[in-house]
Amino acid sequence: MELFKNKNFDIFILIPFISNTAIDLIKNATNEYNITGTLYFLDKSLYIMKPIYELISKEKIESLFIYYTINPKNVREYPIYFDHKVADNYSSFPLIYTYGIMPNEHNKNIIHECKKNRIPIKKRFDEFERIPLLKNCNHDIEFDIHTPACPRQPYKPNFSKISSSSSKSKKSKGRATSI
Numbered sequence: 320m321e322l323f324k325n326k327n328f329d330i331f332i333l334i335p336f337i338s339n340t341a342i343d344l345i346k347n348a349t350n351e352y353n354i355t356g357t358l359y360f361l362d363k364s365l366y367i368m369k370p371i372y373e374l375i376s377k378e379k380i381e382s383l384f385i386y387y388t389i390n391p392k393n394v395r396e397y398p399i400y401f402d403h404k405v406a407d408n409y410s411s412f413p414l415i416y417t418y419g420i421m422p423n424e425h426n427k428n429i430i431h432e433c434k435k436n437r438i439p440i441k442k443r444f445d446e447f448e449r450i451p452l453l454k455n456c457n458h459d460i461e462f463d464i465h466t467p468a469c470p471r472q473p474y475k476p477n478f479s480k481i482s483s484s485s486s487k488s489k490k491s492k493g494r495a496t497s498i
Contacts, residue, residue: 320348320351323354329358329359332360332361338370345358371394386422389434418447418460418462423448425448426447
């Protein structure tokens with residue numbers, strides 16, 4: 320957006336799935352960079368994704384996410400999975416989708432201890448009880464909560480690196496679970 324600062328453009332957003340958070344970010348950016356013109360979104364084929372708190376009750380959110388966070392009252396993410404990617408931890412739930420970390424007492428204790436003592440989850444990742452859910456991922460992917468390695472995102476710079484190492488692993492392992 321910075322490239323269009325102080326210019327007059329009509330902007331067409333051709334994304335079929337978007338959240339209100341993303342729409343607000345786009346609108347705020349056009350204001351911040353003083354981009355004049357009209358902002359257009361798809362009319363009939365636009366699906367506005369709902370955050371989890373609009374889909375299930377507060378009690379159910381809290382009972383599930385007590386396993387993944389110390390304060391489940393603030394869960395605001397979107398329960399969305401696309402075949403081409405899992406969003407990062409700011410938008411979705413890669414601990415569940417990508418890494419298959421099950422909601423049980425054993426995992427809850429590890430996560431809460433890590434958060435309480437400011438220990439990166441990565442240091443205790445091998446201790447989790449996991450059931451990977453995604454069929455297009457290896458079970459032995461490296462933990463990185465900020466950029467889930469699987470499914471690979473073809474538009475990210477690390478795609479070719481991850482893709483080549485993943486295809487080598489697939490040949491040797493060849494197992495996966497389907498959603």
